[in-house]
Amino acid sequence: MDYRLGGPADAAAVAALFETSFVATFGHLYAAEDLALFLGGFGAERWATELADPALVFHVAEHDERILGYAKAGPLTLPVEVEGTALELRQLYLLADAQGSGAGQALLDRAMATAAARGAAAVVLSVYVDNHRARRFYERNGFKRVGRYTFMVGNHEDEDDLMVCSLVR
Structure with a gap:
């Protein structure tokens, strides 16, 4: 990798990966119209704008020039108060064939290093309450649950856990 x-x-490539991964993991939870409305906001044009934004950083994992995963981090937008500045891990997605490869850990490590390099005191994220695998992964990496957050998928309200990892040791 x-x-x-x-x-x-x-x-x-990122647009396709996001849609494929999101639908595979969460698609069964939503009515077709809510899923279509949500995914409609994530076309290649939006991704190109975000990938060019210097406030955001994308770390990608690839094999044979095929992107298998990415982590996107940027300024804090979630409703969490932390001491000092924080960077938000906005997304960490992997294709199914990259899960268990170590790519998720490597992408998280790179995002955490980016946060430290940018002077952040903490990294904040949200994770779907029933995404137990992801929550365990983040907990193993020092993230602690600090509250709940409503995440909209179309007109459907999901509950996410807000999690914070302090970079100050």
């Missing part, structure tokens, strides 16, 4: 920073040229 190779790792690098993502850029605008990766927009189509």
